[in-house]
Amino acid sequence: MAILKLSLMSLLNRKATVVLTIIAIAVSVTLLLGVDKLRDQARTGFANTISGSDMIIGARSGSIQLLLYSVFRIGSATNNITWQSYLDLAADPRVKWSIPLSMGDSHHGFRVLGTTGQYFEHYRYGGKQKLAFAEGKAFDDVFDVVIGADVAKTLGYGIGAAVVVQHGIGAVGFVKHEDKPFRVSGILRRTGTPVDRTVHITLKGIEAMHIDWQTGAMATGRITSADAIRRMDLPTDTITAILVGLKSRTTAFSFQRHVNDYKKEPLLGVLPGLALQELWSLMSTVDKTLGAIAAFVVVSGLLGMTTMILAGLDGRRREMAILRSVGARPVHVFGLLVTEATILTLVGSLGGVALLYLGLFLARPLAAEMLGLNLIIGLPSPRDVGILGLVVGAGFFAGLFPAFKVYRQSLADGMMTRL
Amino acid sequence: MANIAIRMQGVRFRWRPQDPIVLDIPEFQVAKGEKIFIKGPSGSGKTSLLNLLAGVARPEAGDIDISGHRITAFSGRQGDTFRADHIGFIFQMFNLLPYLSMLNNVTLACLFSDVRRQRALGRAPSLDAEASRLLQHLELDVSGLASRPVSLLSMGQQQRVAVARSLIGGPDLVIADEPTSALDADARQSFLDLLFREIAETGSTLLFVSHDAGLADSFDRSLAIADFNMAETER
Numbered sequence: 001m002a003i004l005k006l007s008l009m010s011l012l013n014r015k016a017t018v019v020l021t022i023i024a025i026a027v028s029v030t031l032l033l034g035v036d037k038l039r040d041q042a043r044t045g046f047a048n049t050i051s052g053s054d055m056i057i058g059a060r061s062g063s064i065q066l067l068l069y070s071v072f073r074i075g076s077a078t079n080n081i082t083w084q085s086y087l088d089l090a091a092d093p094r095v096k097w098s099i100p101l102s103m104g105d106s107h108h109g110f111r112v113l114g115t116t117g118q119y120f121e122h123y124r125y126g127g128k129q130k131l132a133f134a135e136g137k138a139f140d141d142v143f144d145v146v147i148g149a150d151v152a153k154t155l156g157y158g159i160g161a162a163v164v165v166q167h168g169i170g171a172v173g174f175v176k177h178e179d180k181p182f183r184v185s186g187i188l189r190r191t192g193t194p195v196d197r198t199v200h201i202t203l204k205g206i207e208a209m210h211i212d213w214q215t216g217a218m219a220t221g222r223i224t225s226a227d228a229i230r231r232m233d234l235p236t237d238t239i240t241a242i243l244v245g246l247k248s249r250t251t252a253f254s255f256q257r258h259v260n261d262y263k264k265e266p267l268l269g270v271l272p273g274l275a276l277q278e279l280w281s282l283m284s285t286v287d288k289t290l291g292a293i294a295a296f297v298v299v300s301g302l303l304g305m306t307t308m309i310l311a312g313l314d315g316r317r318r319e320m321a322i323l324r325s326v327g328a329r330p331v332h333v334f335g336l337l338v339t340e341a342t343i344l345t346l347v348g349s350l351g352g353v354a355l356l357y358l359g360l361f362l363a364r365p366l367a368a369e370m371l372g373l374n375l376i377i378g379l380p381s382p383r384d385v386g387i388l389g390l391v392v393g394a395g396f397f398a399g400l401f402p403a404f405k406v407y408r409q410s411l412a413d414g415m416m417t418r419l
Numbered sequence: 420m421a422n423i424a425i426r427m428q429g430v431r432f433r434w435r436p437q438d439p440i441v442l443d444i445p446e447f448q449v450a451k452g453e454k455i456f457i458k459g460p461s462g463s464g465k466t467s468l469l470n471l472l473a474g475v476a477r478p479e480a481g482d483i484d485i486s487g488h489r490i491t492a493f494s495g496r497q498g499d500t501f502r503a504d505h506i507g508f509i510f511q512m513f514n515l516l517p518y519l520s521m522l523n524n525v526t527l528a529c530l531f532s533d534v535r536r537q538r539a540l541g542r543a544p545s546l547d548a549e550a551s552r553l554l555q556h557l558e559l560d561v562s563g564l565a566s567r568p569v570s571l572l573s574m575g576q577q578q579r580v581a582v583a584r585s586l587i588g589g590p591d592l593v594i595a596d597e598p599t600s601a602l603d604a605d606a607r608q609s610f611l612d613l614l615f616r617e618i619a620e621t622g623s624t625l626l627f628v629s630h631d632a633g634l635a636d637s638f639d640r641s642l643a644i645a646d647f648n649m650a651e652t653e654r
């Protein structure tokens with residue numbers, strides 16, 4: 001108790017260096033906890049990208065590739081699924097609902113997804129949240145377009161805005177379908193998932209914009225009019241992927257076997273949860289690297305503290321001699337320095353926690369608006385407390401080093417009061 | 420035996436095995452309540468002697484008794500406790516911990532000693548009260564100076580605070596290592612007068628070392644360290 005009081009007084013007497021040391025430790029602890037929180041939230045955010053779908057079906061390829069193009073809208077499919085296969089699978093008695101997805105086009109760098117009204121009915125993300133419209137409504141007409149929140153914001157589109165879809169993926173498409181009067185009919189509320197960056201159109205719309213290109217009318221300049229297209233019966237030939245909801249989860253494996261053994265063409269059915277886990281484990285190297293970097297920053301903060309204490313020791317030999325003269329034992333002197341180091345790390349860690357919460361509160365509106373990331377601010381988790389305990393423990397051990405030096409010094413010096 | 424404060428017999432001491440012998444004292448005694456002055460040039464082993472008496476350093480041979488306790492037989496821990504309970508120490512200068520108040524610097528002597536805390540509390544209702552009483556006796560304006568950082572006190576004031584610390588709780592032995600060397604002649608004399616007055620009150624034995632022979636007259640006995648130290652010292 002006496003030693004605790006002495007070390008507190010001694011620290012208070014060296015405010016400038018002590019405050020700097022505490023700040024260094026606090027910042028490093030903030031970083032460590034912050035990175036850990038972000039990893040955690042990224043992991044859940046990632047897992048929340050799609051929910052409610054029991055299976056994703058695509059042409060046979062890798063499960064991660066299928067997940068990437070169908071859910072994350074990254075990369076593209078190597079093969080398509082015929083419309084007939086879709087009809088077959090959709091009619092399977094185990095299937096409750098199915099959403100056909102057709103990809104391959106883009107609009108100013110945003111992916112264009114051809115689908116049906118089912119999409120807005122059954123697609124789920126996060127904790128089984130349904131897609132909601134911020135403005136407007138789902139498809140009514142062949143040329144109706146529903147855009148994600150990011151698309152609306154980046155391109156400044158409102159309801160009724162004209163959309164010119166490009167054939168092919170990338171900011172610069174091969175052919176611009178400028179003739180087709182696509183219009184924004186609905187804008188989705190932000191989801192924090194790739195849906196925000198997607199331009200949704202009808203399957204018939206996809207066919208419509210390709211019609212002249214397919215028949216070669218583009219080359220001759222004889223362009224089919226919008227009304228003519230509305231009257232045309234445009235059957236879909238192929239799609240890219242299918243999202244499936246099953247009546248019962250227990251049939252997932254038998255249905256998956258059915259899909260994978262499908263005779264008419266090679267298909268692949270993946271369970272979204274498993275595929276997400278597989279994908280996350282691929283990313284865990286990045287995840288671990290970030291964690292390691294944060295840990296090293298803490299180590300350097302503690303090294304800074306040890307340096308600070310060591311550098312001050314020569315100036316404190318007299319203090320030690322005075323303490324010895326009034327009967328302090330060498331272990332007291334030892335304890336004094338270990339206590340100092342522990343107090344510094346403890347206060348630094350608490351400061352780090354305070355800084356983290358301040359940061360989270362400040363970043364929350366930004367993260368929600370810019371990244372669609374819904375930062376959850378809760379009490380420190382047991383894991384956080386564990387991390388803090390580790391840091392303070394490391395501070396204690398870092399303090400042993402200067403303490404041992406002083407211990408030896410005070411034994412060798414006796415009560416010689418050197419300047 | 421009961422009236423002997425310090426007895427050293429056949430003591431030989433060096434700081435490190437490779438160093439020469441600094442102290443070689445066949446016989447040395449100080450009576451209880453005696454105020455003894457020991458002079459000697461720089462490097463003659465005065466501080467080394469005080470370290471031995473305080474039990475911080477240990478002789479390689481010989482026995483040291485203080486107030487009838489054989490401190491050379493003590494463990495390190497017993498030695499530290501004995502020092503806390505029985506010995507007050509005054510250094511040459513910079514006696515005070517800069518981060519403690521004036522009063523806390525005085526009561527620091529009771530922090531590691533129950534014996535001295537109890538004795539101090541026997542004289543005043545609180546440690547702070549006893550510290551103020553001592554400081555006032557030493558002619559320090561407690562109410563005016565108490566709130567000031569001790570590093571802003573004058574050298575003479577600091578040394579008087581150190582005297583108060585060495586005396587609080589009435590230790591048997593007060594050891595002073597050139598406590599006046601940083602003071603001018605006037606301050607030196609008034610410091611000694613105040614020290615003697617308080618020592619007389621607690622009845623402690625005083626061992627005072629200095630290379631300034633001019634102070635010797637006020638003491639009961641004055642010795643040169645060379646009188647009882649047989650070791651060859653440099654210069």
Ligand SMILES: Nc1ncnc2c1ncn2[C@@H]1O[C@H](COP(=O)(O)OP(=O)(O)OP(=O)(O)O)[C@@H](O)[C@H]1O
Pocket residue numbers: 412413414416434435441459460461462463464465466467468630
């Ligand atoms: N802590 C120590 N470690 C090693 N050697 C020491 C230590 N303290 C003193 N010495 C050595 O012991 C010898 C005696 O020194 P000491 O300090 O006892 O002399 P002194 O009489 O007090 O001198 P001064 O008047 O300058 O204070 C010197 O040679 C000194 O170098």
Ligand SMILES: [Mg+2]
Pocket residue numbers: 465466467596
């Ligand atoms: Mg000396």
